[in-house]
Amino acid sequence: MPTSASYTKSDNDNKVRVFDKVYDVPTEQGNYHAKLTTEWQDKPLEDDFDGNSLTALIKVVNEYYSHYLKIVQTENGYCLKIKNETTKGIIEFANILFYGVPGCGKSHKVEEEYESKITTEKNKIRVVFHPGYTYSDFVGQVMPVLEKVTKSDGTEEEKLQYKFVPGPFTRILEVAYANHQEKCLLIIEELNRGNAPAIFGEIFQLLDRNDDGSSKYAIYNSDIANEVHKDKLCPIKLPPNLTIVATMNTSDQNVFTMDTAFQRRWQMKHIPNRFTGESLDEKTINHVAKYLPNSEISWGVFAQTINKKMHTANLGFGGTEDKSLGVYFATDNDLDDAERFAEKVLKYLWDDAFKLGRKELFNDCSQGLSAVIEAYEDAKGDPLKKVLVPEVYNEMQKKMAEMAAEQAKTAEEKTSEEEAAESAAEDNPAQKPAGEE
Structure with missing residues (x-):
């Protein structure tokens, strides 16, 4: 033009x-x-x-x-x-997939970077995939509904009608087209807990995007077209203002795997499982430093030691990183209650992460999980010492001692710097302005 x-x-x-x-x-x-x-x-x-x-x-x-x-x-x-300016880069990536171990902060990342920035509630929809979730649930399906119809005599009555009832994908697409100047967001939690390629069906073709964020290719679906464009023959494309963000656990217990053709249409972003480092926010720092119920071991030291043991022990399977304890695998409430911690964390380690090598972690495996949980809840003194093998517990104690020494050293250095600064100020008092008595 x-x-x-x-x-x-x-x-x-x-x-x-x-x-x-x-x-x-x-x-x-x-x-x-x-x-x-x-x-x-x-x-x-x-x-x-x-x-x-x-x-x-x-x-x-x-x-x-x-x-x-x-x-x-x-x-x-x-x-x-x-417009002189190029549209390339307006939407850096329109389909984003965050992945990482359970509890590493994927959902928090989605909320922080995407969901919180869309203040209009109708402009965002969240769904959770699971083994029973289908294409019809995602896109929509023809269902019987009661509607008022006008009879020949002018009166109204309710009659059973068969109509297309839109699913979350069709609803957010309709909102995006109706509000083309506003950002819209579709959040898919646990993408690979459902059969994602089957749930998307022909829609996965739309995930190929142009530089401006619109779909590169169109599909034809009369139900979606009629709902969104009021025209059954209209081709369907994703508009530039619709972003799709998904999360996925990198666990080898996933119900379904995703093929390369499906995965390549997403910008993959790994969420690291960090317990230490300058990038941690205050909330995470406090969470990591929180002590386990009735114990002298912090959650961060416990989780890091368990993860290290998991990776070095011969547990009879590969990909142990996928079973690691995420930084938020246990919540603050879990760390405040011995029963909740045992039922959530110890049960997971027994039933899943160390299923093929329980003796590598637990002190007594002869009586089963219930005995381990009861021993933890009823223990006098530190309950971890009661249920974990001495090697693992001693490693945790050693790590706690090292951290305490490092903190003391840092505090001492800070004090020395402050004292040196005060001494320098005393030796070099500020000069009074000329002429001032």
């Missing part, structure tokens, strides 16, 4: 000539075609889509071409121009 040409103004019809030719503007809806004529009204008229009002032009540009075109007012009227 060309930029604006020379302008000529006619006083008798109060119009401004923008182009020397007539340009057809195609739309994504098959039942409507707008036309950009050579003349536009200086003052917007009623929007009757007759192809002559400025209001009609604004609506067409905003609805379909806002990423490429803009309407500029000049001293002679209005002109249509191509």
